[in-house]
Amino acid sequence: MKSLWNDEEAGHFQSELALRAYTSRLLGGEKALVMYGGGNTSVKLQENGEDILYVKGSGADLAHVTEKDFAPVRLAAVRPLIEREAMSNAEMGAQFRAALTNPQAPRPSIETVLHAILPFKWVEHTHADAVLAVANTDHGERHIRAAFGDAVVIVPYHHSGFELAKACHDVFRREATASTIGMVLMHHGIFAFGDSARESYERMIALVTRAEDYLKSRGAWDIPLRFPPTQPASSQDMLAIAALRRDISHAAGFPLVMTLSSDLMSLAFARRPDLESLSQRGPATPQHAVFTKRVPMLGRDVAAFTAAYRRYLAENAPEQAERLPDTAPRIVLDPEWGLISAGITAFYADAAAEIYRHSMKIQSRAEALEAYASLPPREVLAAEIEYGGFEEKVRRSHPLAGQVVLVADALARQSEVAALLAQGAAVIGLDRDAAVETLFDQIGFLGIVSDPGDLRQSEAALANGVRAFGGIDRLLGGDALLQEMCRPLLALSPLQSE
Numbered sequence: 001m002k003s004l005w006n007d008e009e010a011g012h013f014q015s016e017l018a019l020r021a022y023t024s025r026l027l028g029g030e031k032a033l034v035m036y037g038g039g040n041t042s043v044k045l046q047e048n049g050e051d052i053l054y055v056k057g058s059g060a061d062l063a064h065v066t067e068k069d070f071a072p073v074r075l076a077a078v079r080p081l082i083e084r085e086a087m088s089n090a091e092m093g094a095q096f097r098a099a100l101t102n103p104q105a106p107r108p109s110i111e112t113v114l115h116a117i118l119p120f121k122w123v124e125h126t127h128a129d130a131v132l133a134v135a136n137t138d139h140g141e142r143h144i145r146a147a148f149g150d151a152v153v154i155v156p157y158h159h160s161g162f163e164l165a166k167a168c169h170d171v172f173r174r175e176a177t178a179s180t181i182g183m184v185l186m187h188h189g190i191f192a193f194g195d196s197a198r199e200s201y202e203r204m205i206a207l208v209t210r211a212e213d214y215l216k217s218r219g220a221w222d223i224p225l226r227f228p229p230t231q232p233a234s235s236q237d238m239l240a241i242a243a244l245r246r247d248i249s250h251a252a253g254f255p256l257v258m259t260l261s262s263d264l265m266s267l268a269f270a271r272r273p274d275l276e277s278l279s280q281r282g283p284a285t286p287q288h289a290v291f292t293k294r295v296p297m298l299g300r301d302v303a304a305f306t307a308a309y310r311r312y313l314a315e316n317a318p319e320q321a322e323r324l325p326d327t328a329p330r331i332v333l334d335p336e337w338g339l340i341s342a343g344i345t346a347f348y349a350d351a352a353a354e355i356y357r358h359s360m361k362i363q364s365r366a367e368a369l370e371a372y373a374s375l376p377p378r379e380v381l382a383a384e385i386e387y388g389g390f391e392e393k394v395r396r397s398h399p400l401a402g403q404v405v406l407v408a409d410a411l412a413r414q415s416e417v418a419a420l421l422a423q424g425a426a427v428i429g430l431d432r433d434a435a436v437e438t439l440f441d442q443i444g445f446l447g448i449v450s451d452p453g454d455l456r457q458s459e460a461a462l463a464n465g466v467r468a469f470g471g472i473d474r475l476l477g478g479d480a481l482l483q484e485m486c487r488p489l490l491a492l493s494p495l496q497s498e
């Protein structure tokens with residue numbers, strides 16, 4: 001992995017906090033390091049004679065952070081928290097709020113204590129794919145040691161938050177030496193630290209490169225893509241796709257958008273002879289399960305998947321759990337279709353697919369290195385419960401979340417389309433004018449050039465729409481021909497009665 005540090009660019013940033021935001025964005029722009037709000041960074045500064053820890057706010061995406069996304073907390077208030085025996089996340093949140101020098105600042109990251117106790121000015125944390133591929137193996141610690149030597153200390157898996165900070169504190173105090181430039185968190189990710197913005201950032205890149213080189217030197221980097229791509233979906237497939245979306249939505253209890261990715265890597269993975277074993281061991285890191293569920297569904301039998309997921313919940317749910325996840329899959333692997341992802345909106349379906357694409361690489365490489373290993377199911381479910389619940393929030397604020405609307409003559413209906421998108425719907429917009437393709441620059445909108453009188457064009461447009469969003473729940477406008485063509489798809493909408 002290459003350092004993207006650029007002296008000229010860095011020279012534009014006058015303050016250390018601005019530099020902190022700059023190198024955070026360098027990390028965040030690399031999806032092989034962090035995805036969808038994962039990872040966090042910090043810098044310790046002196047202000048008015050006080051030591052202040054600026055740590056990334058919870059939920060902010062590293063790829064786009066600016067100075068105002070960092071929360072300033074008094075080090076003297078948060079560092080001593082580590083001496084406590086135990087602390088709930090709620091108690092920790094209250095302590096962080098009290099330690100903020102600016103009450104308007106964002107909520108400090110759940111890993112604030114961990115950043116506070118590391119005796120370095122600059123700290124970076126990512127979930128690097130290459131590190132996970134080395135760590136998530138049957139003898140993960142041995143491989144990490146072989147890859148990194150004494151450059152890192154190794155911390156066994158702990159749930160994010162206070163428990164993890166405690167574990168890291170213990171290991172660091174016991175094992176860190178003058179050579180230590182990072183810390184590997186098994187089944188989770190990696191920390192790097194340093195005395196300048198550049199040193200700290202480039203140590204992260206150097207450590208990830210060592211993991212990549214380790215995989216390469218053991219023939220575990222290149223993922224063989226043995227299979228030719230399949231043909232685009234036929235109309236037969238279109239109905240099968242829509243039926244699958246209906247079944248998955250019914251299992252979830254609400255409509256979901258479903259996206260097909262028949263790229264080479266997904267098809268090759270979905271056709272691995274060892275798929276049933278490899279794909280069912282669990283996620284690369286428990287937080288991924290919030291978007292992808294613990295395991296993908298293989299094939300198209302939704303009832304069998306939900307029955308198995310119900311058993312997983314029954315066997316692993318903590319007694320005090322109030323809210324359990326639904327039992328519908330979010331990832332499906334199918335030898336014909338490749339990777340299918342479901343989400344509460346097109347954005348989340350896409351996020352699930354992106355995360356799973358990284359999982360496929362991690363699992364393939366770990367398996368080539370030795371044997372891919374995940375965590376026990378109860379650890380995964382604990383993360384699913386703790387970080388879940390976002391779909392409910394999206395549904396409350398977006399009444400059309402999960403629904404797919406086909407809009408004919410979309411350019412003339414631009415304001416209607418905007419309203420649908422704002423309410424969370426995915427929209428397939430058809431128009432004979434090519435301007436439809438760029439009408440809305442967002443993931444929930446697919447603009448397709450299609451002449452209403454042209455049967456072939458309309459068929460192709462429908463097929464593309466179904467591959468992008470999984471089906472059609474409603475048709476806006478359109479002539480008799482288009483209405484007739486949509487009828488079988490509309491009949492498979494999850495909004496039709498069960």
Ligand SMILES: [Zn+2]
Pocket residue numbers: 038039125126127188189
């Ligand atoms: Zn993390």
